[in-house]
Amino acid sequence: MSSANTRPQGRALKVMLQTMPNPSPQDAADLATAPARTDGALSAAARNRTAGADGFPDPDTSGFLRLRADKSGRETLSACGIRIAPGADLSNTVLLHPDLRRSPLKLDFGRTRDNLVVLGHARRISGAMHFTGNANTCVLYGCKMQKGRHGSYTLSLRVVGEGCTFYAGPNTTMGGVNAWLQGAASTLLIGEDCMLSWDVMLRTGDAHSVIDVGNREVTNLARDLLIGPHVWLGYDVHVMKGVEIGAGSLVSSMSVVTRSIPPLTAAAGIPAKPIRSGTTWSRAEHATPEQIEEILARPYLAVHAPAP
Numbered sequence: 001m002s003s004a005n006t007r008p009q010g011r012a013l014k015v016m017l018q019t020m021p022n023p024s025p026q027d028a029a030d031l032a033t034a035p036a037r038t039d040g041a042l043s044a045a046a047r048n049r050t051a052g053a054d055g056f057p058d059p060d061t062s063g064f065l066r067l068r069a070d071k072s073g074r075e076t077l078s079a080c081g082i083r084i085a086p087g088a089d090l091s092n093t094v095l096l097h098p099d100l101r102r103s104p105l106k107l108d109f110g111r112t113r114d115n116l117v118v119l120g121h122a123r124r125i126s127g128a129m130h131f132t133g134n135a136n137t138c139v140l141y142g143c144k145m146q147k148g149r150h151g152s153y154t155l156s157l158r159v160v161g162e163g164c165t166f167y168a169g170p171n172t173t174m175g176g177v178n179a180w181l182q183g184a185a186s187t188l189l190i191g192e193d194c195m196l197s198w199d200v201m202l203r204t205g206d207a208h209s210v211i212d213v214g215n216r217e218v219t220n221l222a223r224d225l226l227i228g229p230h231v232w233l234g235y236d237v238h239v240m241k242g243v244e245i246g247a248g249s250l251v252s253s254m255s256v257v258t259r260s261i262p263p264l265t266a267a268a269g270i271p272a273k274p275i276r277s278g279t280t281w282s283r284a285e286h287a288t289p290e291q292i293e294e295i296l297a298r299p300y301l302a303v304h305a306p307a308p
Contacts, residue, residue: 054300055191055229055247056169059118059141064095069109082107082119089113092131097121097142105129112136115159120170124152133162136181141170141192154198155179160205161186161222169194169229177202183222191229191247191300195283199236202227206241228263229300232281247300248280263304278306 067073069088077084080100085108092109095118103125109115114135119125120142129138136159143151151173157166163185168174169192176198181188182205190196205222212219223242227233231245234253239245246263255272266276280301284291296305 056189059120059139061095061118064097067094067096068092081105087111094119122152127155129157131159133159133164135162136164138166140168143171143173176200180205180207182207186222187224190227193230194227195232197233197235200233201238204241230280247304250281
């Protein structure tokens, strides 16, 4: 089988889009709500968490393909390896970068409505996204690494709530992430240039209730999770609800993070605790002085880094 058949590129997707039939008046009305969502894909709750912070840019979706679960949309997504589970409502929208390479990804919207999935430019996006609530947003910004190479995502995401936001910023990579986004208007935000290894688990809720017998109230409510830009999570790291990991920090493999971690901090253990401050990391095996200075000059790190 030729590489053209196994790895369709953006040009082929653009041709497919051009040959799609014009939408009916009702279809056009349904799609008219999509641009308003994409001009500011991050929800109000997400914006409140990241207001004024570098490392959480809103995605620019100009030039993206706007698709949904009709025949034309399914065919275009299928050409890229993306499958929408049967029964999806047409109000659910996928914004697809035209140069995204073949990606074995399943989108399961169930019986939900008005969800938005933004898939940026990456070498590969694999895994599954399951939605059991309405009006949720998932943004995989895209990742362009050094020397023009593009990174990849391996993600299993389950959204159990209404109006939730999952966001992974530019140049963030995921070796194998299991994310559970629970609670009304909950946010799970990952800043730019993060490196998440395999078997990483991120949760904003516990999936089941813990009840105080005395007052008959649920005690384990869902809480937002925020991972700052340029954070490295080693393999088999679990990050629990309510945690904020500061910019530039790193968490050792097999750690369980139950409390927030300051910026530029190395943490390890169960539960994870800071073991060294004034520390950050590089993707390079042995970072050069120029690479180190480039990292530390980033505004979201420079504000925390001590003067040399």
